[in-house]
């Protein structure tokens with residue numbers, strides 16, 4: 034079904050794209066070698082996407098299935114938008130890693146295991162009655178089962194490391210073999226190891242020796258090496274970023290563009306914490322981070338920072354966002370800029386913290402209390418996290434409103450190569466504070482945006498008092514007048530609706546702006562939908578992909594664009610929240626494609642859904 | 653409103669707003685408002701640099717009546733909002749106004765953290781032992797057996813003592829004042845203003861409607877002498893008519909004991925040292941009527957202030973541009989193809 038996804042191209046032994054999945058015990062250094070393969074691939078003129086999967090336990094017992102950590106890398110010679118449905122190669126450093134990841138390896142794919150770990154005890158921990166290397170479990174796969182543990186020990190024998198430290202190098206041995214098989218250059222990884230272990234040269238040397246030994250092993254046993262197609266990357270300075278890194282850069286950049294201090298306050302929660310960690314390391318660029326006592330305080334501190342003229346941002350995931358709701362309504366009522374980042378995870382309650390989901394859209398749209406309209410945005414890829422962070426700041430500051438920016442565990446942890454932006458070339462966010470004491474009224478509105486006048490402490494003559502109590506439309510003083518509340522309610526919702534005027538028109542990401550079928554998505558379903566539509570269009574199916582970045586308000590032409598399709602299919606990692614919203618906006622032919630497994634959509638799932646609908650239609 | 657701002661000294665009246673004050677006639681809040689305006693004028697506060705932040709409650713209406721910047725936020729969260737203000741602008745002079753319910757019930761967590769972090773601000777907790785705004789339910793400071801709409805048979809929760817709580821949280825300035833003792837209250841507020849770091853002031857405030865005269869035991873004119881000990885730095889801890897009674901150290905109990913100065917040795921009377929944490933805790937813990945209620949500045953011992961340190965955390969202090977920071981990670985260059 035996936036004609037192009039991770040499969041060989043017609044010409045010779047060159048493949049267009051490859052998916053490698055590493056799996057091992059949480060102490061095996063899987064994440065490190067996964068990101069090294071990503072880096073080496075980016076430097077081998079490949080585009081790529083990566084995704085880590087961590088066990089939820091911090092230190093699970095060695096050898097257990099629930100202690101398995103994995104990292105998938107999809108690289109090749111065309112734009113890569115997904116992590117790949119299936120792996121071409123699985124590296125499993127122990128039996129538990131094999132049993133938990135084998136289903137992702139495609140039939141006929143290569144599996145590399147460390148035979149040295151297939152002891153009776155480890156097999157038992159993984160739930161194997163007999164060794165899968167001998168009982169036919171791996172029939173139909175290309176199996177490579179060297180004793181990696183032993184070979185690693187031999188490769189570092191000359192160095193003065195003890196057995197335990199020596200064994201720790203086996204991840205690099207495996208990586209060396211993978212490099213040989215896919216023609217990756219070892220130099221970037223060697224340079225990285227030398228830098229990383231600058232203070233411990235023996236460890237650097239040992240890992241390099243293991244890497245080289247794995248590479249040499251491939252050559253000696255004549256393992257099939259494959260050429261991977263290349264792309265011609267656009268010129269620029271590249272870095273490898275995850276969604277949360279790009280989001281952090283985006284927030285810091287937005288503050289710089291607006292010439293305001295970024296005050297980011299948050300309380301730790303999976304999978305949102307890395308955003309806090311990344312920004313905390315930027316304090317020397319002028320960013321202020323604050324680890325609050327809870328999510329309520331985090332939101333309130335961000336609001337206090339905005340009251341004072343900063344750019345207040347808070348971030349969390351589902352349960353923490355629930356705690357922020359009351360304060361978000363205060364920001365709506367006081368009309369202060371505020372950005373709330375929700376890195377969604379599988380709920381309800383603690384749910385599955387390390388698994389991804391898009392199930393907080395309704396919370397973002399309909400949460401809080403009273404009539405509390407605010408803007409809602411979503412980012413669909415690591416690069417888009419940067420852009421949407423800036424867009425969130427533009428809207429929050431221009432319209433004096435809270436903005437929710439939706440990310441999720443998948444987009445936050447995925448990574449891809451990214452051209453570092455030239456901040457000086459980006460449009461500035463020019464929002465001035467009011468300083469003229471003669472003309473100040475805190476609730477005087479800009480006739481164009483309906484944003485209220487913003488004066489900040491420190492400005493003589495503009496002293497004023499605001500709060501969550503209803504305010505008089507004209508003076509901003511406390512008011513319980515019936516007509517006034519009606520008017521203020523209308524102004525608050527009109528202000529949010531008016532943002533649409535500054536949103537660029539929505540265009541299909543792929544396909545014509547009209548037709549029989551549009552796949553409409555938002556957030557991290559971007560990659561799988563994009564690839565599925567690309568594949569289907571290559572096979573002459575008339576399908577378009579429309580991806581929403583603005584979820585409230587919608588882009589001004591969205592109604593018109595969607596109405597030009599007879600049928601709309603909405604894949605979502607929830608039970609159909611956007612689909613429901615579109616229906617409530619009057620679109621009849623909207624169908625939801627729901628997935629609630631904690632895992633992102635596979636390209637094939639979307640393709641199959643489309644094909645089954647096209648087949649059952651009258652065409 | 654719009655007069656030219658000069659550095660001329662402001663008067664208490666300059667801190668009044670055009671808003672009609674809406675507390676019940678006879679409410680203790682009026683006296684506190686007056687004291688605060690007086691103190692602002694006396695210490696030479698600048699309106700533009702001053703912010704009053706409050707939660708929700710009768711007491712939290714306070715910012716509307718002071719002509720500075722003001723933010724009436726949500727129930728219990730004023731310390732968190734104030735923290736954000738100070739992170740964005742550490743030079744502001746921030747006053748937090750809270751109640752016994754606002755500060756110790758719904759907002760107890762935030763009060764704990766702002767005190768231990770020691771942000772530079774004044775925190776005035778108006779203690780009336782009741783939820784005034786919601787019409788008189790018992791509060792976390794209500795004494796046992798308080799009858800209220802939500803405790804018709806008398807409350808069964810042990811009360812919390814605000815000053816002891818603050819000391820336990822690591823507060824470096826803890827004081828008590830009384831709404832009707834304006835002279836002492838203004839002195840206490842001035843000391844709070846001049847303290848670097850979080851200054852916590854509990855003010856016994858009479859809610860004339862729901863809890864009238866609940867503090868009479870030590871605030872009524874006839875009771876002040878025998879039941880209140882107004883502490884002053886460097887002065888002996890004495891009280892009673894003609895200062896006839898005093899506090900002495902009880903070694904066996906590792907605590908305080910009251911003594912008749914005529915019979916016990918006068919030399920043993922303790923002298924107030926606001927920098928002594930153990931003494932402050934013992935003073936705060938004294939329950940009336942077994943002990944006199946201690947009022948005034950119980951503790952004043954400045955420590956490192958939070959906001960000053962916030963910007964330096966996680967870095968070596970050398971400013972970098974954002975572009976440099978982005979490039980400091982692993983990056984590589986792809987050159988454009990020569991034509």
Ligand SMILES: Cc1ncc(C[n+]2csc(CCOP(=O)(O)OP(=O)(O)O)c2C)c(N)n1
Nearest residue numbers: 708709710711727751752753754783784785
């Ligand atoms: C989230 C929330 N819960 C409850 C309330 C209702 N409420 C308002 S003020 C208050 C108690 C105030 O008591 P206190 O802080 O002692 O202030 P006082 O009115 O006595 O000055 C309560 C329960 C609210 N406004 N918000």
Ligand code: SF4
Nearest residue numbers: 676679710784859860
């Ligand atoms: S209810 Fe009590 S505390 Fe509230 S204004 Fe009236 S007297 Fe004051």
Ligand SMILES: [Mg+2]
Nearest residue numbers: 751752780782
């Ligand atoms: Mg009260």
